[in-house]
Amino acid sequence: MSTAREMRESIYLPERAQIVEKKRMTDDETWYHLRFESGRALGHDPGQFVEVSLLGVGEAPISVTSPPSMTDGFELCIRHVGNVTDRLRDLEEGDWLGIRGPFGRGFDIEPARGKDVLFVAGGLGLVPLRSLIKTVLENREDFRRVILFYGTRSPDTLLYEEELAEWEADPDVEFHLTVDMTDDTWKHNVGVVTSLFPRVSLDPEETVAYVCGPDIMFRFVVQQTSRLGISDENTFLSLERRMKCGVGKCGHCQEGSVYVCREGPCFSYAEVKAF
Amino acid sequence: MNATKVVSKRAFDVMIRALGEASELVAPVSRGYDRFSFAEVEDASALQCEGYIPTINPPKKYFLPAEEVLVEFSAPDGATLGSGSEFRADAVVDSPTRVLLGVRTCDIRAIAMSDRAYADTYEDDNYFAKRERATIVGLSCLEPCDDHAFCAAMGAENAEEGYDLLLTDWGDSWMVSVGTERGDEMLAACDGVGEPTAEDREQWASLQSDRRAAFAPVAEKISVEKERLPDLVDEGEGSSLWTEYGDLCLGCGRCNMVCPTCFCFDVEDEVSLDRTSGERKRRWDGCTLLEFALVAGDENFRSERKDRLRHKLYHKTRSTFDRYEEIFCTGCARCFRTCLVDIYHPDMYNALEERLGGDSS
Ligand SMILES: Cc1cc2nc3c(=O)[nH]c(=O)nc-3n(C[C@H](O)[C@H](O)[C@H](O)COP(=O)(O)OP(=O)(O)OC[C@H]3O[C@@H](n4cnc5c(N)ncnc54)[C@H](O)[C@@H]3O)c2cc1C
Ligand code: SF4
Numbered sequence: 001m002s003t004a005r006e007m008r009e010s011i012y013l014p015e016r017a018q019i020v021e022k023k024r025m026t027d028d029e030t031w032y033h034l035r036f037e038s039g040r041a042l043g044h045d046p047g048q049f050v051e052v053s054l055l056g057v058g059e060a061p062i063s064v065t066s067p068p069s070m071t072d073g074f075e076l077c078i079r080h081v082g083n084v085t086d087r088l089r090d091l092e093e094g095d096w097l098g099i100r101g102p103f104g105r106g107f108d109i110e111p112a113r114g115k116d117v118l119f120v121a122g123g124l125g126l127v128p129l130r131s132l133i134k135t136v137l138e139n140r141e142d143f144r145r146v147i148l149f150y151g152t153r154s155p156d157t158l159l160y161e162e163e164l165a166e167w168e169a170d171p172d173v174e175f176h177l178t179v180d181m182t183d184d185t186w187k188h189n190v191g192v193v194t195s196l197f198p199r200v201s202l203d204p205e206e207t208v209a210y211v212c213g214p215d216i217m218f219r220f221v222v223q224q225t226s227r228l229g230i231s232d233e234n235t236f237l238s239l240e241r242r243m244k245c246g247v248g249k250c251g252h253c254q255e256g257s258v259y260v261c262r263e264g265p266c267f268s269y270a271e272v273k274a275f
Numbered sequence: 276m277n278a279t280k281v282v283s284k285r286a287f288d289v290m291i292r293a294l295g296e297a298s299e300l301v302a303p304v305s306r307g308y309d310r311f312s313f314a315e316v317e318d319a320s321a322l323q324c325e326g327y328i329p330t331i332n333p334p335k336k337y338f339l340p341a342e343e344v345l346v347e348f349s350a351p352d353g354a355t356l357g358s359g360s361e362f363r364a365d366a367v368v369d370s371p372t373r374v375l376l377g378v379r380t381c382d383i384r385a386i387a388m389s390d391r392a393y394a395d396t397y398e399d400d401n402y403f404a405k406r407e408r409a410t411i412v413g414l415s416c417l418e419p420c421d422d423h424a425f426c427a428a429m430g431a432e433n434a435e436e437g438y439d440l441l442l443t444d445w446g447d448s449w450m451v452s453v454g455t456e457r458g459d460e461m462l463a464a465c466d467g468v469g470e471p472t473a474e475d476r477e478q479w480a481s482l483q484s485d486r487r488a489a490f491a492p493v494a495e496k497i498s499v500e501k502e503r504l505p506d507l508v509d510e511g512e513g514s515s516l517w518t519e520y521g522d523l524c525l526g527c528g529r530c531n532m533v534c535p536t537c538f539c540f541d542v543e544d545e546v547s548l549d550r551t552s553g554e555r556k557r558r559w560d561g562c563t564l565l566e567f568a569l570v571a572g573d574e575n576f577r578s579e580r581k582d583r584l585r586h587k588l589y590h591k592t593r594s595t596f597d598r599y600e601e602i603f604c605t606g607c608a609r610c611f612r613t614c615l616v617d618i619y620h621p622d623m624y625n626a627l628e629e630r631l632g633g634d635s636s
Pocket of ligand 1: 064078079242265
């Protein structure tokens with residue numbers, strides 16, 4: 001009688017995407033190039049994320065690591081830590097998964113135009129930042145200095161090693177690398193990512209910072225940026241919270257009055273302070 | 276006020292029964308022990324359900340069922356789910372046509388609130404498929420339903436909108452306010468719809484003043500204006516009140532489940548034993564439950580009950596006020612009636628105000 005079960009579009013329906021290429025980056029992280037079956041471009045902003053589905057297992061929010069200029073599919077870099085992400089490790093080129101998104105608000109790039117840009121990435125934080133870094137480098141003339149700090153636990157946990165080498169070689173990028181611990185063969189800095197700050201002199205009034213990494217790293221990095229005098233409005237972060245729906249309904253990622261998935265995950269530090 | 280008509284109850288019943296041929300009719304039904312729940316009915320006679328207190332579960336269950344399939348999926352022959360094989364996935368959107376009869380004004384207000392949340396930025400297809408096909412026939416309360424409701428403190432003892440029709444008991448007739456075009460159409464299908472007479476109008480005015488008098492003490496249940504609640508909860512962040520109430524609270528989540536404006540959920544995949552087909556489901560979840568606020572690395576931002584209780588009140592006041600200029604509480608008091616340790620929001624607000632007042636003096 002009254003009940004109709006419709007098959008139709010829904011914000012909860014994952015779209016099929018195929019793994020075009022897959023590369024192991026470290027013991028725990030894999031890079032994927034995906035393409036929608038429909039061929040459509042993802043159409044994301046740097047800092048936005050997608051919900052990756054393995055139907056029957058679950059869903060996980062994952063940042064888009066490719067820049068918007070890439071239209072032949074998109075890239076993700078996934079750390080294998082649990083239910084969904086562990087199984088993704090076994091997937092091969094040609095295999096299928098489900099994608100919803102892109103969701104959330106990416107990094108606000110406007111304040112950085114005509115200014116110095118400082119990127120601070122810790123560990124997996126390079127994944128969302130890479131999309132923005134590449135976008136900035138593609139439009140290099142719109143920005144003044146580009147300074148990049150990247151820190152990981154040890155040399156074998158470095159992501160995107162080829163690109164790191166490119167950035168290091170690029171005279172237009174001030175590239176600084178650090179690891180927490182290493183052996184004698186390491187030619188870069190040793191220490192946490194904040195230990196890189198003394199290596200550069202910054203013009204705080206004219207610098208916009210984008211910071212991405214574990215929560216604990218944020219706390220120390222923003223101490224530094226604040227002390228240097230980079231304003232809270234010009235310091236941007238991406239927050240990681242457990243989320244289910246990705247569209248500001250399920251309530252899991254609420255932080256103060258915001259849904260991190262919908263109003264974020266990228267915020268200015270001024271916004272984060274007001275939570 | 277919306278256009279008001281007088282319709283005989285008999286004629287109204289006939290119209291509703293006719294609607295029942297193509298839609299599901301639901302209304303509050305007595306479950307004994309002074310408990311009521313919305314359930315399927317044959318006609319509008321259930322509307323006579325006098326003096327019913329808010330149903331155990333609010334009507335949200337019709338738009339956001341306690342458990343709901345979002346996606347159905349399967350693997351092709353010979354393949355299993357989760358293996359990366361090709362798969363088929365379809366959105367499942369149940370969309371029954373329903374008439375909700377006898378919805379109290381507090382619940383009418385709550386439905387309007389969840390509409391806003393579920394339309395915010397991304398429209399929730401599963402919710403709106405059901406919501407858009409629902410007709411809401413409200414029922415005005417002539418007096419407070421019990422001693423616990425604090426609807427008048429939240430301004431929910433009346434509803435100006437959010438219904439198709441709103442009924443007020445008028446002896447053998449209903450005084451009917453029309454809220455939407457759909458409501459107009461329903462009345463057009465009724466025999467013997469009349470304009471209120473001069474006498475009706477006079478009676479209406481005196482009924483309204485009786486109602487105001489009856490609800491005035493209810494409005495006093497919270498010592499501050501409702502507009503003050505967001506600031507109150509903000510200012511009281513560090514109050515010892517939360518510890519006291521947190522020690523009482525069991526963190527059982529019952530209050531979330533029965534709340535007409537709680538709409539958080541959890542999502543889980545369920546698969547057949549041979550892993551070839553399954554469903555992705557959402558289920559009501561609650562912010563007073565321990566697992567709710569887990570974050571990356573199994574850290575929990577609100578691992579203590581006091582923090583979760585505070586978060587609940589914060590979300591119902593500050594968060595929703597900032598976003599929607601509305602406090603997502605209707606004063607229906609379902610949370611109190613279901614709570615095993617009698618936690619009553621007005622008590623918390625009043626105590627907070629008193630302590631804050633005490634601090635500054
Ligand atoms: C906006 C956003 C962007 C993200 N981007 C990336 C990315 O680009 N690459 C990447 O590898 N990971 C990313 N993550 C983290 C990723 O979502 C989780 O690692 C993933 O959800 C874990 O799912 P699982 O089923 O494999 O693990 P589970 O079996 O569910 O849990 C295993 C572990 O992961 C933690 N966890 C579970 N869910 C989440 C979650 N949603 N967020 C954080 N931790 C969680 C648990 O506390 C537990 O310690 C991102 C998270 C968010 C919120
Ligand atoms: S119903 Fe009562 S005990 Fe249970 S979570 Fe709510 S306030 Fe706490």
